[in-house]
Amino acid sequence: MSIFDKFPYIVVEGPIGSGKTTLVNRLADQYPVNLLLENAEANPFLPRFYQDAPRYALPTQIFFLFQRAEQIRDLTQRDMFHHAIIADFFLEKDPLFARLNLDDEEFSLYRQMYQHLQLQIPKPDLVIYLQTPVDALVERVNQRKIRYEQDIPREYLQRLADAYSEYFHQYDSSPILIVNNEKLDTAASDESLKLLIERIMQIRGQREFFNPNFE
Numbered sequence: 001m002s003i004f005d006k007f008p009y010i011v012v013e014g015p016i017g018s019g020k021t022t023l024v025n026r027l028a029d030q031y032p033v034n035l036l037l038e039n040a041e042a043n044p045f046l047p048r049f050y051q052d053a054p055r056y057a058l059p060t061q062i063f064f065l066f067q068r069a070e071q072i073r074d075l076t077q078r079d080m081f082h083h084a085i086i087a088d089f090f091l092e093k094d095p096l097f098a099r100l101n102l103d104d105e106e107f108s109l110y111r112q113m114y115q116h117l118q119l120q121i122p123k124p125d126l127v128i129y130l131q132t133p134v135d136a137l138v139e140r141v142n143q144r145k146i147r148y149e150q151d152i153p154r155e156y157l158q159r160l161a162d163a164y165s166e167y168f169h170q171y172d173s174s175p176i177l178i179v180n181n182e183k184l185d186t187a188a189s190d191e192s193l194k195l196l197i198e199r200i201m202q203i204r205g206q207r208e209f210f211n212p213n214f215e
Contacts (some may be wrong), residue, residue, distance in 0.1 A: 012027075014164065037091070061094075
């Protein structure tokens with residue numbers, strides 16, 4: 001039995017720099033699953049958002065909303081839920097970014113668009129939340145060496161980490177594994193990946209925690 005026999009639809013979430021896409025790709029290398037990946041590079045407003053957030057927050061957010069909605073629609077139309085899926089984004093969390101980055105009038109417009117889409121969002125069988133300290137986020141973002149990400153202020157990463165923490169510590173729509181991601185290096189360490197897989201197989205409750213202890 002694999003983790004996808006137990007949880008056919010897994011979502012990995014966390015702030016930028018938490019390693020969610022890396023983890024999703026590594027799990028997809030281990031198991032025959034369908035990948036559902038956010039394509040941030042396709043958003044033409046994103047580099048400008050990190051340079052001038054007040055000006056470009058709304059178009060950046062709207063682009064991501066429609067991109068993710070289209071991916072979800074394509075997923076359900078192709079009936080891929082007969083097969084296991086792992087995703088590095090979670091559409092239900094999209095309003096978190098909107099509330100963080102938009103002013104009240106912009107957020108009101110965004111909410112109207114979000115509700116108008118009337119998406120039938122499939123519920124994950126498991127959400128893995130990579131809870132990552134802001135120091136680690138800053139270090140990992142710098143290591144990625146994506147040019148426009150180097151403009152991200154530390155204060156923004158702190159606000160983002162706090163918003164994620166608040167959201168997922170209240171989330172109860174699906175089983176959730178909250179992972180202390182400070183020392184869990186699934187990108188480079190096979191041991192870390194193995195420990196995480198073992199912990200997923202041990203999940204029995206609706207909300208569980210994984211705090212790996214590396215000597």
